[in-house]
Structure formats: structure tokens, C-alpha cells
Amino acid sequence: MTGDDDEPLDPELRDAARAYHEPPEVPREALWTRIQLRRSAEPGAAPGDPPAARLAARSPRLLVWGAGIAALLALGVGIGRLSVHVRPPLRADPTPVAAAPAPPPQASSPAAAAPGRDAAAYRLAAAEHLGQAEAFLTLFRASVREGHRERLAPATARQLLATNRLLLDSPAAADPRLRFLLQDLELVLAEIAQLAPERRGEDLKLITDGLERDGMLVRLRAAVPAGTGAAFRKGVL
């Protein structure tokens, strides 16, 4: 407190003033997660808006991501179907859940390039999905810990669940580690998707306990290639 020519407050008043709106410990990680998610969303939510309004503002973008990943996955599945004609399938039953019809084979498609191309498409789709799921679950856990009720969490979880099931039915799940991760992730997402408003308290605790117990976030972070998070932030997809 330098440069003050005025008489300072009495010590008793000064001490009382320091108790005015005394800040608690900074929730660094939760805030960082919120900032990351918000930066990945379209700008437009105004400062001072309640959290629910901002979640509503960013959720459409999350859904757009999900739709983008689903579209990418459907494309990958389509390419995979193409490649079925030129090489053995990776799984015994690679029938996709995606309703998108496979494009007809094109004579100009270089069959030799298909395996590398569809593998890359699946890898990209899986990586983006896992990155998005990790961001969502991190935010979800932080919100639960802080006592917030993210009303739109079930809707986002349902969107992620749809993509998760597409991936589980795709050749990407031929990798056992990825398949186990997707299966465990499916359980968590299904629980959040089915959250009933009247039983949220105990259900939320069960879900977050499960997240901790299974080390889901750690496993997701380990599975997401470096740079995927940055791609989300910059809105690459």
C-alpha cells in the first residue's frame, strides 16, 4: 500500500475490511477446463450470463462436434465398406450402426490406398471423440464438485454416446485397448444420459465415484494423442 497520503483506516477496521468478500481457494483446474471448453465454442455468450446460459451457448457447438465426428465416422465406415471388396475385414462383423448408405465403388478409387485411408479416418474419429469425451467428463466432474447442475449434460452425453456406439461398431474397435476404453466410456455416458432430475444427487455421486474408481479421465487423456486438445480449442473440426 504505497503512495497513500491519506490517513489509513484504524487497524480494527482494516482487519474487518479484509474479511469482506474474502476469496476462497481458487478452483484452478475447474476454471481452466471451463475456459478451454468455452474457447472451443463459438463466441457470443455475454459476460455475466449465468452458467446455464453459457452451457447452452456452447452446447450446440459440442453437438456440432459430435455430428462432425459422426459424419467423419460414417465416411470412414463407407470407406471401410469399399475396402471390404479389396481386402479382408478387420472384424468378423463390421456392420456399422450408421444409417448413412455406403457410396458405390468407384473405379477410379485406388484400392491400394484404401486401408491406410480408412485406418487414418477411424484413428482421427476415435481421437477426436475421446478428446471431446475427456473434455466433457472433466467439466461434468468439476461442475458436480462445485454443486452446479448442468441441465444440458444428459443431452451432450447422449450425443457422445451415439458416436461412441458408432466407434464400437467400427473397425476402430479391433484394437482391444480402445474397445475396452470405449465400452467403459459407454457405461459412464449412458449413466449421465439417463440422469433423472429427481434422483440427481445420489446418481451424480455414483457417476463421479465411478469416474474416479475406473480412472476414466486418466485413461482418456492417455489415449488422446498430443495436439488433439489444441485442435479442439482452435475449432479445427
Place this chain on the structure above:
Amino acid sequence: MDDRHLISRVQAGDASAERELYDTHVERVYRLVYRLAGDADQAQDYTQETFIRAFGRLGEFRGEAALGTWICSIAVSVALNGLRRGKRLRTREVALDEAAAAATPDRAAEPDLRDRLARAIDALPEGYRVVFLMHDVEGYTHEEIGRTLGVQTGTSKAQLSRARAKLRRALADFARG
């Protein structure tokens, strides 16, 4: 680390630099907006918005003040705008006279100095309150306050002096007691 070097790393897309910038300044930002808002949810909202804007506008930072001061100026702007909006929505602005009366009741009826001081601080005009909280509570210098709020150092000193005078008057019976 030099502000300019950190900024150039952030602008180059270095994710670790973004986190470094956040880690360096989040404590100060959060404390300041919490002091202004007095509510954890609002403080988190304002802190988030501050960093969103800071990252988005780093290219506008000219280095005329320290990066921390620039970020705090964003934080104060975000918090005050948010609080004004909330105040309008709640339409429960406390008239100064009414607040002053509330702050100087019979001592025996309201013995808690902290509560009375808090109400007296709430009743200060916005400019006085911000300067008082920044200087006497959070320990900013008048030079920092001036750069953060975009006012002259003398203005900051004058506002602090008036804020203290109002608080002393509001709590005169405590001072005499």
C-alpha cells in the same frame, strides 16, 4: 518470464504458454473479482470471461502496462459490467441514504463490526468501492489502480480518501467505542 516472450508463445499456439499465462494471473484475477462480487459462481464466471477476452485480445496488448495490470483491467471491466447487469435485473439497488442509515444503527442492536462494515462497503459508490477494495484490501498501489482503471493516480487517491471517510462516518460509533 518476460511478458512479451510469453505473449509471443501464446500467439504462436503454444498450449503450455497459455497455461503458464493463466497460472501466473488467475489468483490475482479471481481474488479481485471475488472481492467485487462476493459470490463464487459469479467470480468464476468473471474469471473465465476475463481469460477468454485476454486470450482473444492479446494482439491488442501494447505493453504500456504490465500484462497482469492489463488482465486485471479486463477483469474489473467484466466484473463491473456483470454486476451492473445483475443489479438491473434484481432492481434492488440500495439507496445511499438508506444504506447509511442501516450502517449506523444503535451499536447494541448490531454488534458485529464485520457485518456493518460489509454493508457500508456495499453502500459505497462503485468507484470508491473498487479503489478501496483494490488498495486497502488487496494491496494494489495507486499507480496500479490508475493503470487498471484508466484513471489518474490522483483520482485513485482522492477516491480512496473519500471511501475511507464514508466508512469512518458509517462506523463512527465503533471508532468512539
